[in-house]
Amino acid sequence: MNLARRTMNHPALAAVYERAWRPTLFYLASGRTTTSDRRDAVRALRLDGAQRVLDIACGPGNFTRHLSDALTDGGYAIGLDYSEPMLARAVADNAGPRVGYLRGDARVLPFADGTFDAVCCFGALYLIPDPIAATREMIRVLAPGGRIAITTSYRADSPFGAVSRVFGGRIGLRVFDDRTFPELFAASGLVDVEQDVHRLLQYVSATRPA
Numbered sequence: 001m002n003l004a005r006r007t008m009n010h011p012a013l014a015a016v017y018e019r020a021w022r023p024t025l026f027y028l029a030s031g032r033t034t035t036s037d038r039r040d041a042v043r044a045l046r047l048d049g050a051q052r053v054l055d056i057a058c059g060p061g062n063f064t065r066h067l068s069d070a071l072t073d074g075g076y077a078i079g080l081d082y083s084e085p086m087l088a089r090a091v092a093d094n095a096g097p098r099v100g101y102l103r104g105d106a107r108v109l110p111f112a113d114g115t116f117d118a119v120c121c122f123g124a125l126y127l128i129p130d131p132i133a134a135t136r137e138m139i140r141v142l143a144p145g146g147r148i149a150i151t152t153s154y155r156a157d158s159p160f161g162a163v164s165r166v167f168g169g170r171i172g173l174r175v176f177d178d179r180t181f182p183e184l185f186a187a188s189g190l191v192d193v194e195q196d197v198h199r200l201l202q203y204v205s206a207t208r209p210a
């Protein structure tokens with residue numbers, strides 16, 4: 001297990017992740033606040049009703065609970081992660097009437113095809129050993145008419161980007177170009193593919209045709 005994955009499994013990180021680690025590192029990487037990322041996640045997934053939501057690599061549930069707050073009626077959000085310390089924090093800090101947490105591997109999802117109306121993965125594809133397999137799994141469990149949204153690393157063409165590539169490679173963080181995910185989404189039959197780049201991060205979303 002590389003340094004980045006070991007760090008994510010550490011109880012000390014789980015304890016500070018939501019309040020300190022994520023807001024600081026993601027602000028430095030993208031210039032965006034957690035509040036903006038949460039608001040735009042709800043918008044990108046078009047949450048407003050009784051939708052079934054799957055939040056892959058949910059960490060301490062810092063997005064899962066917020067996503068569930070946008071749901072009504074029988075809607076619910078499931079957060080899936082493989083780290084026990086992260087899931088323990090999710091249950092302690094981000095429980096709610098429409099939220100559940102599950103331990104699992106993003107590369108082999110324990111759900112039937114088309115189970116969810118919205119599937120997301122924020123800040124994790126660069127940690128997963130086979131990010132393309134994990135993304136294909138997300139698409140597999142997405143229902144017709146459903147929305148998918150990811151946030152991951154971006155190989156910025158700048159001195160800062162070059163440093164991030166070298167540093168990322170050393171600790172086991174993958175850095176993606178701006179074609180991999182839009183092309184994978186389009187090749188998988190998804191439509192309305194949108195991509196926004198903010199410094200070292202990319203935000204990509206799409207729809208599975210009804």
Ligand SMILES: C[S@@+](CC[C@H](N)C(=O)[O-])C[C@H]1O[C@@H](n2cnc3c(N)ncnc32)[C@H](O)[C@@H]1O
Nearest residue numbers: 008057058059081082083086105106122123124
């Ligand atoms: C940086 S946290 C992201 C948390 C949250 N989604 C966010 O955007 O702040 C990355 C999470 O990915 C999880 N993770 C990494 N590889 C995974 C895998 N193969 N399956 C499930 N979770 C994984 C880690 O345990 C960690 O909790």
